[in-house]
Amino acid sequence: MRKNILIKVLITVFFLSLAIGALIIAKQVEKKNAVSQDVGTITIEIVTLDNKVNKREFNYKEGDSVWSIIKENYTVRYSETQTGVWLYDIDDVKTDFTTTYLAIYVDDVYSNYTIDGIKIKDGLVVSLRETKL
Amino acid sequence: MRKKLILKVVVTAILTAIIFVQEEALSFIPNVQLTVLLLVLYGAYCGPKWGTAIVLMHVLLDNLFVGSMTLYVILPMFIGWETIMLASYFVRKKNIYVKATVAGIGALLYCWIFVLSSVVFYKVDFKAYVIADIPFEIVLVACSVITVLWLYNPLYKALKKNDVYLIDNDEQVIIDQTNE
Numbered sequence: 001m002r003k004n005i006l007i008k009v010l011i012t013v014f015f016l017s018l019a020i021g022a023l024i025i026a027k028q029v030e031k032k033n034a035v036s037q038d039v040g041t042i043t044i045e046i047v048t049l050d051n052k053v054n055k056r057e058f059n060y061k062e063g064d065s066v067w068s069i070i071k072e073n074y075t076v077r078y079s080e081t082q083t084g085v086w087l088y089d090i091d092d093v094k095t096d097f098t099t100t101y102l103a104i105y106v107d108d109v110y111s112n113y114t115i116d117g118i119k120i121k122d123g124l125v126v127s128l129r130e131t132k133l
Numbered sequence: 134m135r136k137k138l139i140l141k142v143v144v145t146a147i148l149t150a151i152i153f154v155q156e157e158a159l160s161f162i163p164n165v166q167l168t169v170l171l172l173v174l175y176g177a178y179c180g181p182k183w184g185t186a187i188v189l190m191h192v193l194l195d196n197l198f199v200g201s202m203t204l205y206v207i208l209p210m211f212i213g214w215e216t217i218m219l220a221s222y223f224v225r226k227k228n229i230y231v232k233a234t235v236a237g238i239g240a241l242l243y244c245w246i247f248v249l250s251s252v253v254f255y256k257v258d259f260k261a262y263v264i265a266d267i268p269f270e271i272v273l274v275a276c277s278v279i280t281v282l283w284l285y286n287p288l289y290k291a292l293k294k295n296d297v298y299l300i301d302n303d304e305q306v307i308i309d310q311t312n313e
Contacts, residue, residue, distance in 0.1 A: 008282050011233070015275035022268035 040122030044070065046093055047129040049100070054091070066126055067116040084114025093130050103131040137297075144297045145183050148175055149190045156195065164269045169236045169243075169277035170284055172214055176221030177232075178292050180300035184218045209250040213243035232285055236277040244270040 038059040044066075045055040058069050067085060070076060077089035087102050088095050095101045104111040105127035106118055118126060152171045159166045176184050192211045196202050217239035224231050244266060251257040 007230075011282060012279050015278050019272045019275035022271040026268035 040120075042066065042069065042120060042123070043125045044073075045125065045127050046090055047127060048093055049130045049132070060120060064120060065116070066118045066120050066124070069120075070115065078115075085116040087115050087128070090128055093128070095130060098133065100130055100132055103129045105129060140297050141183060145179070145186055148179070149187045149194070152187065152191050153194050153198075156191075157198065164273040165276050166273075167280055167284075168214070169217055169240050169273070170280040170288075172218045173221040173232055173236050173239075173281055174285060174288055174292070176218040177225035177289065178296075178300075179298050181219055181222050183298055184222065185215060188214045188218050205250055205254040209246040213239075213246045216242060229282060229285060233278045233281045236281040237274045240273045240277040241270060244273060 039062055041057055041059050043055060043057050045053055047053050056073070058073065060069060070087075070090070074090050076087060077094075078085050078087045080086075086097075087104075088097065090102065093102070104113070104115060104118070107125050108127070111118060115128075118124075148171075152168060152175075155167050155171070172184075172188070175187055179187065188211060192207055192214060196207055196210070201207075217236070220235045220239060221232065224235050248259070248262055248266060251262055252259045
């Protein structure tokens with residue numbers, strides 16, 4: 001009787017420690033392999049003087065910004081000033097701020113902020129329109 | 134005769150409800166469940182015919198509830214649970230350690246049927262799946278062995294007090310004395 005209970009307890013302890021150990025290892029591996037999840041999508045469109053539109057969608061993660069996504073995915077020329085980032089060129093659209101510049105529209109509304117000041121949110125459409133001065 | 138059949142149908146439905154509800158109630162902890170224990174119990178108590186009915190109903194209900202009504206899930210699940218139930222029927226007169234071993238091996242087999250199914254039908258990477266699955270296989274095996282070891286005998290005795298199925302021609306199946 002006692003012997004049987006002892007055997008059962010020993011088997012239980014063995015399997016229980018095995019299971020707990022396995023779960024702890026699985027949790028640690030999961031933590032190690034954890035990748036940040038996409039939290040939303042934004043659209044960036046570049047509109048040239050002759051109204052050619054280059055539109056792209058990007059998934060963004062926690063910590064991304066509109067500016068970081070543009071820097072990562074386009075060829076840009078810019079300068080960092082005290083008032084913010086001034087964007088001159090993006091891919092083939094080149095401006096000089098004397099004859100043309102890149103006007104920023106957020107959800108079709110003219111932005112009073114520089115490109116690095118735009119807050120990212122799901123579904124946002126950022127338009128960079130080549131505009132005559 | 135007809136009354137006995139109705140009684141069997143009713144008890145079968147109740148046993149199916151128990152297995153289904155406990156599985157859903159415990160589903161928030163991966164692979165911690167009493168399903169293997171209950172199948173081992175039902176195999177010995179109900180016999181292969183009514184046991185198969187319970188397994189079939191449980192598999193259909195579970196997949197209907199979870200939303201995985203595809204043959205690639207239903208088939209391996211049915212084969213896995215049915216094997217455990219049938220094996221337990223054949224070892225119903227053996228001692229509790231044999232039953233616990235059947236539960237452990239059955240649980241492992243159940244996991245591996247899904248490994249094969251996922252690799253063959255869903256083209257999942259075999260090595261990656263097996264490595265990721267090992268901790269959860271260990272949990273299911275541990276859970277099955279421990280629950281059969283401690284809970285099988287008291288539950289079996291409780292069920293046998295109102296024996297409906299009489300699978301051994303009215304003879305009381307020898308209950309392992311180790312738990313008494």
